[in-house]
Amino acid sequence: MLRNLRLLALLIVSACVSTSFSQAQTRTLDSEGHQWWQNAVFYEIYPRSFADSNNDGIGDLKGIDSKLDYLKDLGVDALWISPCYPSPQVDFGYDVSDYENIDPMYGTLKDFEHLARDAKKHDIRIIMDFVLNHTSPQHKWFLDSASSRTSAHRDWYIWRDSKAPGVPPNNWLSGFGGSAWQFDPKTGQYYYHFFAIGQPDLNWRNPAVEKAMFDVTRFWYKHGVSGFRLDAVDLLFEDPDLHDNPLLEGKNEFGDANMQNKYNDKLPEVHTELKKLRKVADENNAVLIGETYTSNRDELKEYYGDHNDEVQMPMDFMFCTVDKLSPAEFRTQIANAESTGGWPVYVIGNHDMPRSYERYGDGKHNDQIAKLMAGMYLTLRGTPIMYYGEELGMENNDPTRKEDVKDPIGIAGWPKEKGRDGERTPMQWNDSPNAGFSQTTPWLPVPASYKTHNVSGELADPASVLQFYRHLLALRHQDHALLYGDYVALNQDNPNVLSYLRRYKDEAVIVVLNMSATAQQVSFDLSGEGFPSAKATTLLTTSTGAPGGQLNQVALDPFAVYIGKVSR
Ligand code: GLC
Ligand code: CA
Numbered sequence: 001m002l003r004n005l006r007l008l009a010l011l012i013v014s015a016c017v018s019t020s021f022s023q024a025q026t027r028t029l030d031s032e033g034h035q036w037w038q039n040a041v042f043y044e045i046y047p048r049s050f051a052d053s054n055n056d057g058i059g060d061l062k063g064i065d066s067k068l069d070y071l072k073d074l075g076v077d078a079l080w081i082s083p084c085y086p087s088p089q090v091d092f093g094y095d096v097s098d099y100e101n102i103d104p105m106y107g108t109l110k111d112f113e114h115l116a117r118d119a120k121k122h123d124i125r126i127i128m129d130f131v132l133n134h135t136s137p138q139h140k141w142f143l144d145s146a147s148s149r150t151s152a153h154r155d156w157y158i159w160r161d162s163k164a165p166g167v168p169p170n171n172w173l174s175g176f177g178g179s180a181w182q183f184d185p186k187t188g189q190y191y192y193h194f195f196a197i198g199q200p201d202l203n204w205r206n207p208a209v210e211k212a213m214f215d216v217t218r219f220w221y222k223h224g225v226s227g228f229r230l231d232a233v234d235l236l237f238e239d240p241d242l243h244d245n246p247l248l249e250g251k252n253e254f255g256d257a258n259m260q261n262k263y264n265d266k267l268p269e270v271h272t273e274l275k276k277l278r279k280v281a282d283e284n285n286a287v288l289i290g291e292t293y294t295s296n297r298d299e300l301k302e303y304y305g306d307h308n309d310e311v312q313m314p315m316d317f318m319f320c321t322v323d324k325l326s327p328a329e330f331r332t333q334i335a336n337a338e339s340t341g342g343w344p345v346y347v348i349g350n351h352d353m354p355r356s357y358e359r360y361g362d363g364k365h366n367d368q369i370a371k372l373m374a375g376m377y378l379t380l381r382g383t384p385i386m387y388y389g390e391e392l393g394m395e396n397n398d399p400t401r402k403e404d405v406k407d408p409i410g411i412a413g414w415p416k417e418k419g420r421d422g423e424r425t426p427m428q429w430n431d432s433p434n435a436g437f438s439q440t441t442p443w444l445p446v447p448a449s450y451k452t453h454n455v456s457g458e459l460a461d462p463a464s465v466l467q468f469y470r471h472l473l474a475l476r477h478q479d480h481a482l483l484y485g486d487y488v489a490l491n492q493d494n495p496n497v498l499s500y501l502r503r504y505k506d507e508a509v510i511v512v513l514n515m516s517a518t519a520q521q522v523s524f525d526l527s528g529e530g531f532p533s534a535k536a537t538t539l540l541t542t543s544t545g546a547p548g549g550q551l552n553q554v555a556l557d558p559f560a561v562y563i564g565k566v567s568r
Contacts, residue, residue, distance in 0.1 A: 016228060017087045018038070032042040032298075032483075032484045034482075034483070034484070035287075036226075036285075036287075036314065036397075037078070037226075037227070037287040037313065037383060038343055038383060039077070039381060039477075040077035040078045040125070041075055041076055041077050041078070041378075041384055041385065041386065041473055041476070041477075041512070042077070042080055042289075042386065043071065043074075043075075043076040043078070043079055043080070043081065043385070043386045043388065044079075044080045044082065044252065044350055044385060044386065044387045044388060045064060045079055045081050045386075045388050046059075046351050046388060047060065047061070047081055047082060047084045047093075048065055048092060048402065049064075049388070049424055049437070049442075049443075050064055050388055050426075050427050050444060051063030051066060051067050051427060051428060051437065052426075052430070052438035052439075052440075053065075053066060055106070055438055055440050056438075056440065057440075057441055057442045057443050058105050058106075058442075058443050059106075059427075059437070060105065060106045060107050060111075061084065061106050061107035061111040061112055061114075061115050061553060062107055062111055062115075064079070064081070064096065064115060065114060065115045065118050067112075068118055068119060068122045068124060069122070070455065071124060071141075072122045072123070072124060073475070074391060074466075074469065074470055074473060075441060075469070075477060076124060076473075077123070077124060077125065077469060078124065078125040078126070078127055079119065079124060079125070079126055079127065080127040080128075080129065080186050080229045080385065081126065081127070081128060082129050082351060083096060083129045083231075084102055084103060084106040084112075085097075085098060085099055085100075085101060085102065086098040086101050086103045086104075087103055088138050088194050088198060089103075090134050090136065090199065090408060091128075091195060091198065091408055092406075092407070092424075093131075094131050094199065095131075095134070095135070095136035095196065095198050095199050096131050096135055096136055096139065097138040097139045098133070098214075099134040099216040099219070099241065099520050100216060106567070109223075113223060113224070116224035116225070117288065120224065124383065125227075126224065126225050126226060126344070127226060127228060127229055127287070128225050128227075128229070129229050129231055129266065130160070130217065130228035130229065130231060132202070132232075132236065133194065133202065133231065133233070133235045133236055133289050134193065134194065134199040134201045134202060134232075135199075135200060135202060135501075136198060136199065137200055138456070138488075141153045141156050141157075141212075142156075145157045145159075146184055146186060146187065146191070147186075147187075148187060149187050155203060155206050156202060156203055156208065156209050156512070157191050157192070157193035157200050157202060157203055157395050158191060158200075158201050158203050159187070159188060159190065159239065160181075160190055160192070160242065161188075161189055162183070162189075162190060168183075168190055169181055169190055169192075169242055170242045170243070170244050171244040171245060171247075171259070172238075172242075172244075172245055172259075172261075172263070172264055173256050174195060174196070175194055175195055176195050176196050176254075176399075176409055176412055177254030177256060177282065177409075177412040177413060178412070179257075180193055180194055180264075181193075182197045182200075188215055193240065194232070194264065196408050201235070204236045204237055204269070205237070205240070210273070210276070212279065214276070214280050217277070217280055217284075218280065218284075218330075221278055223288060225286070226285070226287065226516065227281065227286040227287035227288060227289065228276075228286070228288055228289070229289040229290075229291065230277075230288060230289065230290050230291060230311065231291055232291055233270065233274070233291055233311075234265050234291075234292060235264065235265055235268065236267075236269070236270050236273055236325070237264075237269040237270055237273075238263065239267065241398075242263070242475050243262075243263045244263075245259045245260055245261055245262050245263055246259070246260045247259055247260075253413045253416040253417040254412055254413050254417070266299065266527030271302060271303075271305070271310060271438055274288075274303070274310040274311055275305060275309050278305070278311070279308055280367045287312050287313055288310075288311045288312055289311065289312075289313040289314075289345070289385070290303055290311040290314035290315060291315060292314040292315055292316075292317070293317050294314070294316070294317065294550055295318070296305065296318075297336040297339060297340060299301040300314060300318070300337070300342075301339075301340040301342065303342075303486050304342030305342065308341075308342060312342075312343065313343065313383060314342070314345060315345050315347050315385065316333070316336075316337050316344065316345055316347070317347070318333055319333040319334070319335065319336075319346060319347070319377075319495065320347045320348060320349070320350075320353075321353070324360075325359070325360060325369070325372075325515035325559075326515070327494065327495060327496065327498035327513075327515050328495065330493060331498065334380060334487065334489070334500075338381070338487055343382060344380065344381060344383070345382055345383050345384075345385065346382050346383070346384045346385070346489075347377075347384070347385045347387075348360075348387075349390055349422060349423070350372055350376070350387050351383075351387070351388040351424055352420055353420075353421060353423065354396050354423055355389075355390070355394060355395055355396050355422075355423045356385075356387075356390060357369075357390070357394060357395045357396075358395055358396050360372075360396075362517065365517070365558065365559050366395075367393050367465050368542060368557075368558070368559040368560070370393045370465045371465060371468045372559050372560070372561055374391075374465075374468060374469055374472055375468075375472065375511065375513055375540075375542075375563065376498065376511070376513050378469075378473065378476055379472070379476070379482055379502065379511045379563065380487065380500075380510070381485065381487040381502065384477045388427055389427050389428060390451045391465065391466050391469040391526040392426060392428055392455065392458060392465060393449075393453045393465040394425070394427075394447075394449075394453060395447050395449050395453075396422035396423050396425075397421075397422050397425045397444070397445060398418045398421065399419070399421055399422070401416070404421075405419050405421060405473070406419070406421050407419030407420045407424075411433070419423055421444050424440065424444060425444045425445065425446055425447060426444065426446050427444075427455075428446060428450040428453055428454040428455065429454060429455050429456065430454050430455065430457070431450065431451050431457060434446060435454055436455075436456075438456070453465070468540075468542065471540055475539055475540060475563070479539075480504050480505075480511060480555070481502045481503065481507045481509040481565075482502055482506060482509055483504075484504045485501075485502035485503050485507070486502070486503045487495060487500055487501075488500060488501040488502075488503050490510070490524060490526075491522060491524065494522065495516060496516035496518075497515065497520050497522050497556065498513045498515055499511065499512045499513065499522065499524070501529060501566070503529060503530075507565070507566075508531055508560075508565075509525075509539065509563060509564070509565055509566065510526075510530070510536055510561075510563070510564050510566050511561075511562075512561070513555065513560075513561055514556040514557070514558065514559055514560045515559070516558065516559070518558055519555065519556065519557055519558060520556045521553060521554070521555050522554050522556070523551070523552045523553055523554070524551040524552070524554070525552075526551065526566060529556070530568075531566045531567070532568075533566075533567055533568055534550065534551045534552050535549050535551065535566070536551055536564030536565060536566045537549055537564055538562070538563075538564050539563045539564055539565055540563045541560065541561060541562045541563065541564075542557070542559075542561045543555065543556050543560040543561075543562055544557055544561045545557070549564065551564075
């Protein structure tokens with residue numbers, strides 16, 4: 001019966017495929033009713049830092065194109081490319097001056113089309129970063145908006161009078177430090193910018209803005225894009241009456257008062273807008289990924305939409321930022337993600353936070369811990385999004401002098417806030433100068449560890465972090481329990497070892513993760529789960545003294561991973 005229903009769903013859905021000339025693949029469900037993005041492994045590329053094809057020190061689209069074989073072999077199914085549109089680069093592309101083109105430093109629209117075609121040949125999809133909350137002041141919409149109070153685009157941004165001479169309209173603060181209001185003497189009003197002065201917020205209450213931005217998504221769907229990562233989506237709307245935000249105790253890293261962003265963050269209108277954006281995505285068999293900074297389960301649940309009609313993949317930053325090897329904490333976060341009713345999305349790092357290698361590493365066992373983290377988030381029920389270089393054990397390379405800082409946050413917040421340059425350094429391809437990223441000095445310096453942590457060296461070393469990722473991702477793509485199985489928490493009171501079962505029909509995979517620096521011995525009784533035999537076949541482990549297949553005595557080295565197929 002269930003099978004028939006699924007088949008019916010498949011037929012209905014395939015019949016609705018859009019006839020446009022888009023390369024977005026037709027919408028089909030697999031035999032288990034999964035959509036493509038539920039089985040896919042996503043990989044974030046920061047294009048400035050991935051591969052430099054023309055040796056100007058900055059990565060580019062042709063560089064990405066040249067690495068598709070590597071990505072395919074690694075086990076990646078979809079690339080999220082951080083913004084590569086024309087931009088003055090105030091926030092390295094998150095200040096867009098033209099949504100429908102490619103910045104010359106990254107190539108041309110033709111190069112993009114070429115990349116999309118090559119990616120398709122590799123069965124890899126492309127997700128663009130959609131910076132929808134704000135533009136650059138160099139965008140033609142803003143140029144017109146700022147030109148006069150009566151210009152056609154005036155209301156496309158948020159302009160307000162001063163409260164009193166020299167006093168901004170209200171107390172809202174920028175996430176990049178200082179007031180969120182910038183006075184423009186030309187028209188005598190302030191404009192609102194949640195981020196840098198070079199990132200004025202769009203006014204999403206204006207239907208013309210909505211239409212123009214939805215058309216941007218259609219433009220990229222026609223160019224073969226399979227979805228968008230929605231940048232800063234929490235911040236799309238502001239209280240039209242501009243109430244002051246409540247102040248909290250203490251100061252932040254910029255020296256500003258701490259503030260609760262009650263009137264300019266996660267307003268209910270965001271959800272109305274997301275439903276509309278989702279309709280356009282559905283017409284194109286596309287996925288929406290949310291940069292959703294939620295602080296509790298209910299907020300996360302809301303982003304899926306009451307009828308799963310908003311963002312299919314809201315990122316769970318509560319899981320992402322546990323920041324310590326705590327089985328109890330991870331159990332709680334996984335249970336939260338499991339309880340929303342939506343498909344979980346697991347991330348451990350991105351271009352806005354120190355690399356996971358640093359945040360979880362203890363300085364001595366970082367490689368083992370990098371494998372441990374992968375052993376966890378790549379075996380959970382849900383879709384993982386990797387960050388480039390994570391698979392190598394890339395580490396941060398933070399600037400040590402203010403004059404070297406490139407990131408606007410680091411410039412404003414130095415020395416308390418050193419900015420995000422450290423986690424955005426060039427991909428480490430080999431041990432030649434500049435890590436094989438470029439033949440010239442790259443825009444950010446590579447860390448010294450590129451000598452030992454690089455693609456060619458790690459491919460040659462069976463015990464490397466990269467090889468662990470490759471084996472794990474291969475397993476994930478083949479094993480039904482890892483793709484479709486339920487998550488069942490095991491031995492929940494163990495303070496050192498996180499364990500769970502992925503159970504699918506009469507198969508199961510057991511994952512056992514020693515999050516402590518001491519050897520551990522654990523025992524499982526799975527008779528209650530329908531697996532009384534107490535035996536497993538090892539699929540992948542980093543424990544040296546082979547733990548064997550007896551589930552009543554699994555021995556784990558410090559920080560070791562054990563993954564086994566449980567037999568009945
Ligand atoms: C998002 C991006 C971040 C950027 C900000 C402003 O948080 O991930 O890198 O600075 O939005 O666009
Ligand atoms: Ca906004």
